[in-house]
Amino acid sequence: MTLPPLRGHVGLRAEAGRGPSREVVPARVTGTALDLSISLILLQDGVVNAAIYALLALAMVLLFTVTRVIFVPIGEFVSFGALTLAALEAGHMPGTAWLLVLFGLAAAVATLWAERRNLTTRIWLKTLGETIVLPAAIVGLVLLLAPLKPPQAVQVALALLMTAPLGLYMYATVYRPIAEASVLVLLIVSVALHIALVGLGLVFFGAEGSRTTALSEASLALGDLVVSGQALSVLAVTAALIAGLYLFFERTLIGKALQATAVNRLGARLVGISPAFSGRFAFGLAALIGTLGGILISPLTTVYYDTGFIIGLKGFVAAIIGGLVSYPIAAAAAILVGVIESFASFFASELKEVIVFMIIVPILLIRSRGALVLEDEE
Amino acid sequence: MSRAVSIPALVALLAAIALPLVPGVPTYWITVASYIGFSGIVALGIVVLTGVAGVVSFGQAMFVGFGAYTTAILTTRYGWPAFATLPVAILITGTLAWGIGAITLRLKGHYLPVATIAWNISFFYLTGGLDFFRRFDGISGIPPIAIGDFTFTSGGASFYYLTLAIVALLVVLTANLLDSRVGRAIRALRGGVLAAESFGIDTGRARILAFVYAAVLASISGWLYAHFQRAINPSPFSINASIDYLLMAVAGGIGQIGGALLGSGIVTIVREKLQDVLPHLIGTQGNFEAIVFGFVLILIFQFAPEGLMPYLRRLGGRLSRAVSPERPVVAAPPPARLPPERGTEVLGVADLRKTFGGLVAVDDIGFTVRAGEIVGLIGPNGAGKSTTFNLVTGVMPASAGEVRFLGQPVQGWLSRRIARLGLARTFQHVKLVHGMSVIDNVVIGAHLDGHAGAIQGALRLDRAEEERLFARARAAIARVGLSEYEQTIATELALGQQRLVEIARALAADPVMILLDEPAAGLRHAEKTALADLLRDLRESGIAVLLVEHDMDFVMGLTDRLVVMNFGSELAQGRPAEIQRNPAVLEAYLGSAA
The missing domain is CATH 1.10.3470 (ABC transporter involved in vitamin B12 uptake, BtuC)
Known part of the structure; x- marks a missing residue:
């Protein structure tokens, strides 16, 4: 008899060669002993991936400190960002457009429901403007520009514009109503949102993977090592973003307000920093960084609708190593993760993921050492 | 369940x-x-x-x-x-x-x-x-x-x-x-x-x-x-x-x-x-x-x-409806341990010190509690009373000093190890298990009197032992006067009653000594009188009692001796009547007379 298709989960991508990181380099060096030039290639590879993990780690630390949300769906922003850019490059209308409209509608309903007791004209206009008019305008712009195959910079801008606002709508729909719930509940909800988004990703982007053209075709020879322009642009963008975030947190009022919320939520509230504002801002920023990560990785590897999850988790491993609070440790840990992954793919490519995810265990043990749980949580 | x-x-x-x-x-x-x-x-x-x-x-x-x-x-x-x-x-x-x-x-x-x-x-x-x-x-x-x-x-x-x-x-x-x-x-x-x-x-x-x-x-x-x-x-x-x-x-x-x-x-x-x-x-x-x-x-x-x-x-x-099964009523079992002879030292604290960074929360405190004695630990808010409690019960390690229980040094022990010697306590902020009946909460106090493991429990081979533990719990509940609430969900009771449930839980452990953290807070006058009677009764049976309490009438009328703390250090020790006249204590509580 044929059994019904029970337990038909959206499995993790498993087929050979569909790993989220670059398969080109290990394939080229298979069967070779590890020498200096291969080490350098692996190192370069690791550092480039690490830069993207670092971006995601920073976004997660930012979001966790401000809202206590462990943002598992950041991986979907990576996938969606990359696939949106790929669609634009091919001259198609990206599926993100419909996602944007859908989530905008959901956010409109959720926001109006939350504000149902004080619905002034101003709130009506503001909500509808942000959640209905804005997505419509973006979709209109893309409809206008996409068939013209605009230059790459415009395509990147459009991809960011279409994907990042999803973060705002997710906050309004999913997280804001339970903003005061425990970290665990927020985590379970994050995981649920991730599951739903992967399903939506399959619907709107299809099962096919895509790869975009490199941001830069230039290359730089340093002795034996050839550094690709793409690698340099990834590192440059990451460095610029980290510097920008640093300036933002240290030099601007909004940055200081977010920092204040991270240090003491109640205290920040008492001095007039609205938690809803901080939450929205943090979600928007995290979504923007996630999308950017996707755009940066899209020329390096073939991205599928569910590739982002594993990439996001690696950023997450780094964030966890930093205790979800330390930016510098998280960034350093991301480099560690990237380099270990790169070398693991050379020595034991099948067990690469196992090795990467098991790094977390000793680190967590060290972090928890001596912290005997005697006082009650929550 | x-x-x-x-x-x-x-x-x-x-x-x-x-x-x-x-x-x-x-x-x-x-x-x-x-x-x-x-x-x-x-x-x-x-x-x-x-x-x-x-x-x-x-x-x-x-x-x-x-x-x-x-x-x-x-x-x-x-x-x-x-x-x-x-x-x-x-x-x-x-x-x-x-x-x-x-x-x-x-x-x-x-x-x-x-x-x-x-x-x-x-x-x-x-x-x-x-x-x-x-x-x-x-x-x-x-x-x-x-x-x-x-x-x-x-x-x-x-x-x-x-x-x-x-x-x-x-x-x-x-x-x-x-x-x-x-x-x-x-x-x-x-x-x-x-x-x-x-x-x-x-x-x-x-x-x-x-x-x-x-x-x-x-x-x-x-x-x-x-x-x-x-x-x-x-x-x-x-x-x-x-x-x-x-x-x-x-x-x-x-x-x-x-x-x-x-x-x-x-x-x-x-x-x-x-x-x-x-x-x-x-x-x-x-x-x-x-x-x-x-x-x-x-x-x-x-x-x-x-x-x-x-x-x-x-x-x-x-x-x-989730209720605990009715259990046959059996007579209370004999106490698990005999109390030490009246007047012997049960708890001895010497030069006890706790620092958090530069802050000295407890500064070289020393006192003793004997069997059949009620000692009160009092002092203004922030005096270090709760920290002292936590040091004595092993919740946090002391920075220096000695804690002896029944003559045995216990500093550095985990609280569950100290509990084995016969020390039971209540909490300032009531800590009962949500959604669990009074009797199920109280029987947790008798945990150390049983030995059945998970497999015996799952296969119901633990019935004889369970009967003994529940009889002990039931006796403890009767002693604090809550028998009619045995099957009520504990956290649905009034705060004062919840404090009594905590005391019953401590009694179910058949302790040599009980530490009570603000037991009278939230109790009405009649309940306070009943609690005082209960504590006197415990004293008669040879149990040592140490209590932290802010209700001065309650403390003065009940205790044999008082230890007064202020800013982490000892201000005075003595009989209640002496303490009431002690100028340093009056100043700490009421401010300088000048």
Whole structure:
């Protein structure tokens, strides 16, 4: 008899060669002993991936400190960002457009429901403007520009514009109503949102993977090592973003307000920093960084609708190593993760993921050492 | 936690037995029902692990995989019969879960679920990457379960009945376990680790036990699943499957046994129907049920975080109300230990010091409490009284100094070890287990008087001991005058009564000494008088009492001696009458007379 298709989960991508990181380099060096030039290639590879993990780690630390949300769906922003850019490059209308409209509608309903007791004209206009008019305008712009195959910079801008606002709508729909719930509940909800988004990703982007053209075709020879322009642009963008975030947190009022919320939520509230504002801002920023990560990785590897999850988790491993609070440790840990992954793919490519995810265990043990749980949580 | 035998449970069981007998029921539904059983077993484990012990795991599918791969490898490669592999699967999973738990469960808060995600993903890639597990192709050709010549055929009624029998057995075992000494220790995890530890419960062990139990249930489910499918590969044991199991338990109602089965039933059936219907509605192929499930889980947490079971309970009314079973009333057992002779030193504290960074919270405090004596520890807010309590009871280690209990140095001991010597306490902020009856809360105090382990509890071999513990608890409740509330949910009582429940819990430990942290706060006048009488009564029986209290009338009328603290150091010691005249004490409390 044929059994019904029970337990038909959206499995993790498993087929050979569909790993989220670059398969080109290990394939080229298979069967070779590890020498200096291969080490350098692996190192370069690791550092480039690490830069993207670092971006995601920073976004997660930012979001966790401000809202206590462990943002598992950041991986979907990576996938969606990359696939949106790929669609634009091919001259198609990206599926993100419909996602944007859908989530905008959901956010409109959720926001109006939350504000149902004080619905002034101003709130009506503001909500509808942000959640209905804005997505419509973006979709209109893309409809206008996409068939013209605009230059790459415009395509990147459009991809960011279409994907990042999803973060705002997710906050309004999913997280804001339970903003005061425990970290665990927020985590379970994050995981649920991730599951739903992967399903939506399959619907709107299809099962096919895509790869975009490199941001830069230039290359730089340093002795034996050839550094690709793409690698340099990834590192440059990451460095610029980290510097920008640093300036933002240290030099601007909004940055200081977010920092204040991270240090003491109640205290920040008492001095007039609205938690809803901080939450929205943090979600928007995290979504923007996630999308950017996707755009940066899209020329390096073939991205599928569910590739982002594993990439996001690696950023997450780094964030966890930093205790979800330390930016510098998280960034350093991301480099560690990237380099270990790169070398693991050379020595034991099948067990690469196992090795990467098991790094977390000793680190967590060290972090928890001596912290005997005697006082009650929550 | 309700006992397994209730009317709705019986009705559900009968309906499940009758399902294949109804003429015209397609095999398809028998298969679906078998799947509900498989996931129900995993969800049952999650109820114990997450609903009762409060540990969230995103890795249960990995343990299902342990069971499935164990039997797949043993049957296909070594020719073992299916039934022989079940004990091995349980043993391997139990051992691995214990090891993983020992590493992982020390992690605090949200790190723990994160670590389970890492374990599960690693397992997925490990089975997918190693030839030993036949990589992503998986292992096929797994034989069916057979006894002699009889074969349990997949999809047939026989396999369904086998699954049903195992589910029923596990439900009964789980209900028994939760209603035993070990079960109460696991349930006490949610009422506060601090309180549980102070009555001798090794909370780390209780957490690991819940973790291992849930893992073993998952591996039994995996064993069934492997012999049902006859072929396995890594994907049903991925992180996504783990999340599905969590969804089932949460949807049904994570605190209740029935919720596990209800949740797995609803989720499995809804998924089946969605897989049929949604592609037709939408017109394309896709994983629509994943989208729906994700959003349903989000909605559950926004609108019904307790799951569906509480709604059904309300509909069912009194039929299935969670009450502790009535127990036969037996006479109170003799005390577990004889009090030391009146006047001997029970607690001796010398040069006790605690610093937090540069702050000296307790500054070289020293005092003694003797058997048959009530000593009061008083002082303004922030004087260091609670810190002193915590140092004496082993909640936090002292920076310097000595604590002797019955002549034995105990500084540096964990509170559960000190509790073994006969020290019991109450808490300033009442720490009772939510949703548990008064008697079940109080019997936690008698934890150290029992010895039954998890297996004895699950198999009901602990009845004689349980009777003794409950008799002790009942006597303690009678002593504080709450007998009529024995079956009431403790946290639904008034605050004053909850304090009395805490005192009863301390008395159930049959202590040599009791430490009371503000016992009179929240009590009405008549209750205070009754409490004072009770404490005098305890003093008469030779128990040593140390209390922190702000109600001066209460303290002055009751205590034999007072220790006054201010800014961490000792201000005065002496009889109440002397203390009332002590100028330094008056200044500390009332400010300078000048």
